[in-house]
Amino acid sequence: MTRLRVSIRLRLDGLFALIAYKHFINPRPILSPVPMQSTSIYTRDRCVTGIHGLDEILRGGIPYGSTVLAAGTCGSGKTTLAMEFLVRGALAGEACAHFTATEPSVKLLENIRQYAFFDMNMVDSGLINVFDMDVLYSWLGLEKASFDLDDVHALIKSIVDIVNTIGVTRLVIDSVTTLCYKIKSEQLIRDFLFTLGKKLATLGCTTILISEITSATENAHWSSFGVEEAIADGIIVMGDAERMGHLLRFLQVVKMRGTAHSRAKHAIELTPLGVMLIPMLKWGASTDKNSRWGQ
Numbered sequence: 001m002t003r004l005r006v007s008i009r010l011r012l013d014g015l016f017a018l019i020a021y022k023h024f025i026n027p028r029p030i031l032s033p034v035p036m037q038s039t040s041i042y043t044r045d046r047c048v049t050g051i052h053g054l055d056e057i058l059r060g061g062i063p064y065g066s067t068v069l070a071a072g073t074c075g076s077g078k079t080t081l082a083m084e085f086l087v088r089g090a091l092a093g094e095a096c097a098h099f100t101a102t103e104p105s106v107k108l109l110e111n112i113r114q115y116a117f118f119d120m121n122m123v124d125s126g127l128i129n130v131f132d133m134d135v136l137y138s139w140l141g142l143e144k145a146s147f148d149l150d151d152v153h154a155l156i157k158s159i160v161d162i163v164n165t166i167g168v169t170r171l172v173i174d175s176v177t178t179l180c181y182k183i184k185s186e187q188l189i190r191d192f193l194f195t196l197g198k199k200l201a202t203l204g205c206t207t208i209l210i211s212e213i214t215s216a217t218e219n220a221h222w223s224s225f226g227v228e229e230a231i232a233d234g235i236i237v238m239g240d241a242e243r244m245g246h247l248l249r250f251l252q253v254v255k256m257r258g259t260a261h262s263r264a265k266h267a268i269e270l271t272p273l274g275v276m277l278i279p280m281l282k283w284g285a286s287t288d289k290n291s292r293w294g295q
């Protein structure tokens with residue numbers, strides 16, 4: 001009896017060993033290999049930003065309908081970049097909207113019109129529509145310190161209505177950080193950004209959400225509440241690097257769903273003709289060797 005048990009155990013052990021050998025040690029495909037068939041490569045349509053150097057980094061532009069977080073330290077050029085994004089769209093005949101929460105629209109326009117690339121006629125003709133968030137809050141009766149679920153839904157609805165009515169295809173919220181300070185729970189911020197992003201994407205609107213951060217270097221968070229970066233389709237980081245007593249502006253694309261892109265740091269210049277991005281080759285972007293704008 002004992003010998004029989006040992007013999008059965010040995011046979012079972014052998015069977016398990018054979019199964020293990022077949023499937024783990026020497027794995028073989030269960031199905032015979034399918035010959036590779038040539039298929040046409042699908043690429044998403046792009047929203048061409050028109051910003052010098054950025055479209056090359058993004059291999060043609062931002063995938064249409066994306067929500068991109070432009071996270072940057074103070075004075076890093078967030079508003080200028082976002083405004084140029086709208087100007088380039090307006091020049092192509094697109095309707096654009098800018099929701100300003102950090103500075104009054106009058107001040108914003110006074111500052112930005114000093115750049116030669118900006119033309120006030122775009123505002124006068126309704127191609128670039130600038131909205132003060134404060135005014136929007138008062139229209140909606142949301143002049144309060146914090147927003148609940150109903151308030152958040154009312155805000156989403158009003159932004160989506162504006163986008164729908166004007167036919168906006170490029171939208172900027174400057175900044176989403178200031179806006180989200182009014183939304184007290186992390187879950188509500190998540191719902192707000194997710195729902196807004198989804199509705200704007202459905203309308204074919206490409207959105208830049210400006211996020212204020214205190215550090216853009218290692219271990220930095222790309223948002224104040226920690227949820228914006230997870231919800232966003234793309235993250236563009238802007239910050240300063242000190243070199244020999246000078247603060248140099250830089251930009252880096254951290255993620256962009258739906259496209260390959262360079263992740264190298266690029267220097268930024270705010271010129272009268274617009275934002276210019278230059279690869280920081282000297283700064284160790286070794287991946288840039290084979291292409292003008294990096295891998």
Ligand SMILES: Nc1ncnc2c1ncn2[C@@H]1O[C@H](COP(=O)(O)OP(=O)(O)OP(=O)(O)O)[C@@H](O)[C@H]1O
Binds near residue numbers: 072073077272
């Ligand atoms: N006409 C101009 N030409 C070139 N650079 C300018 C001009 N006007 C302002 N600047 C630079 O741009 C900076 C402000 O850029 P911008 O407002 O886009 O930055 P930001 O990241 O939005 O700043 P904030 O954190 O205050 O919102 C100024 O600090 C200044 O260095």
Ligand SMILES: [Mg+2]
Binds near residue numbers: 078079080102174
């Ligand atoms: Mg700004």
